[in-house]
Amino acid sequence: MNRERKRKEPTLLEELQELELLDEGEMVGIPDLEIEDLIEENTLSVIVRCLNPHAHKVGGLVKSLPPIWGMEDRVRGRGVGEHRVQFIFNSESDLQHVLIKGLWFVNGWMVSLDQWSPNPGPDFLQRITFWIRIRGLPIHMVKKEIVESLLGPMGKVDLVELHAKNSNSLEYVRAQVSINTEEPLQFRRTARFRSGATIPTELEYEKLLKVCYTYKRLTHDQSRCPLQSNTSQELVKGGQAKSKEQNLRHKLLEKELKAKEVLQKSSGKGVVIRSSQTGEIQRGGRNKSSENREDKRKGKRVASSPQMVWKQKDGRGATKTSRSTGESTANQISSREKNEQRSIMEKSKGSRDLAELKEAGSAFKRLGSSEKSGSGGSRG
Template identity: 30%
Template sequence: MANIDKALMSLSLEEEEDIPFVMPNLPKYCSCEKNVMSIMGRTLNPECQNMADLILDMPRKWQVYDRVRGVALSSERFQFSFKYEHDLEEVMKKRVWTFNEWSIVIDRWVKKPPEDYLQFMPVWIQIRNIPVNYYTEASIYDLGDIIGKVEEMAFDLEKPQSKDYVRVKVRFDVSKPVRRSKAVILPNGETTTVWYDFERIQKRCYNCQRLTHEKDKCPLLIKLRKDKAEARRKSILEAKPILKENDPLFGVLREDQVGLDPHSGRLKIHPDVLQEMRLYLLAAEGQERKIREERVKMLIQSMSSDTRTQNLVLRLEDGPVITNDMNKGKGPIFSSDEVVKTCEKENLKPPGDKLMASAIKAGIAMTRFPHIEETTSERGAANFDSANSVFKSASLGFDTGSSDASSSGVRPRRASVRRKITPTSRKNQKGSKTKTEGISKEVVEEPKGVSPHKRKAVEEEMVVTKIARCNDNEVVLKEGPPTPQ
């Protein structure tokens, strides 16, 4: 404690001088040699382009994977260092790359970048609707120079032109709009429109045609909305006076106490309330009239600082609903008491601490809902669930023969399909009955507690199984079908 007190006493209340840090001029502090094999870049729309995802996804697009290392320098700037020169050159051939459908600007690393570094990107544009009498190299160059500095032209007068456009590579400023068309006045006075298409450019603002934001966040639209709101407020404040000289409230209420509220846009006093005030004043004369005017002034003055009373009395708005439910409107909220009540309603035990037991009981509870259709096997299993049956259902809720286990839980069994009895199978059925008569009583004797219905079902099952074996007709190649038995 003594050391802490000494440290606190030694603290100075004066502002400390901020001395800049001097970076040592040593080779281990400089990474210029490593940066030679790297490219720099920036995102044009950082709100829609997550930097962490970009660092992981761009190597996949470039198909270099483990041969490149990405570094996020800021929320807008990034760097990729390559192992091989040919990978870097292959990426730089296609300078217009996109991430999340928005363009990014990349360029080779330089030790001292210029002021306009990462401000331009080379892009190919397609120029359409060029006038036929001006289909020349000079005209195409000037039309491309409107978009940006022309670096390359894919144009040859000696070769056939099968496309309806001419491709020009320009150095495009990403801060300017992506122009779609341009009106051109020809020497003869006619006016035509030349159309531009930018290759490998995907998303843009549909209002100002820029690559840096979406339409909902366009600065031009935001400014337009603000100007409209300001003009609306100004028109409200400069509106004509509402209380005329022949109005009973003229001189009683001020102009700033009636009309529209410039902040909320709602009426300060409802028209019905104003009409009641007029009738209240007209019902008296002389000294009584002056007393009533003073009452109206005092009433309005007393409500000037109480917004809730103004809304209820002057604006005739409904008051708020006060509720004691602190979680109202939050959505489903589950507590231990509600789970216990639900379990008691469904005749189940409350869930314990073990997760596996809770999952098993939850699966059992799902089989009890009435909307699940009863299958044929479930109806058959009901015959076993009797007071004297040895196959009575267990206390956990499992029904014999009602469901099968699967990888996703419990599913109902499919109903067995009844086989169609043909004349041949009917003859085989008679023969099988004759054979079963010779079986000893010890084998046929049913266990105790099995009803006659059960014995009949067992016999039918044996017969059907026997018939199924006889009806398996297999054909051997080059020998024909087997002879019927």
């Protein structure tokens, strides 16, 4: 049964280092001491560095490398720092065997090693010596100077073999080059000559088993590549943003459905939507046409809006009249009768006035005729 490995909690010192809270510290004077015995004791030793810490552990290297060298009883190892192991040999010959016969692998991943020195240089444990096969050079350009010029920018060229041993083939040329472990490996290089001609070449690293395919580095595998992890994080962020957008759309859709249900319930209680143009009435639902129709009045386009009209809802079976409805109907009838009576009274009054005017006119006519008759009698 595979159990998940517990993550090791960082120590206080590691936390301070990560937060960059450590200062240089106080300067302390040390007296001169004789250390020649310690230097002599460590002379026949090598320091091995874990290039891929995820694949190599210090304790694992201490146990794994002596059997690989075939020196279980002639070498002893111990951890001497972060990702570093020291192996002390019993003889100079065993030490030179390990230094010359490299490269060395553990779990398919390379380790770098150098002979111990009390004053190591800047390239200590930073380089690995590879035998590289160069393919693509034309026959008339297979020269040592061309190979050194082609591979020199990658590192120091120690040896060049123009012809493979015990072979008459010129398929490739071999060169021993010291490569920087902190830089990506190069698998193609183009030779450019003064004449302007260019020749592409391919480089094959002998005994190389594993490398990061993206960065071409020896310090991590493909699954732990920083470029790939950044890409996966971007994909995760994009997926989270997409899921948030989907959730928002889902919530908006739910709110819209709830609003429609509320409108349907309210329309079932007597709300009637009447279209101002066609006069069509729809109960308990939306208008069939989703867009508002437009009327053309006096050359202008006026958008008609639906009107909300309260109307008595038809009941099932016999028709029942509510008290409020009866009262409103009676009020409407009484007001109508009053208006009719008022109009009748106004008409009768007008006819009465007209009759009086006619009577007054006839009286004036009679007076006029009487005056005419009187004057005529006096003249006779």
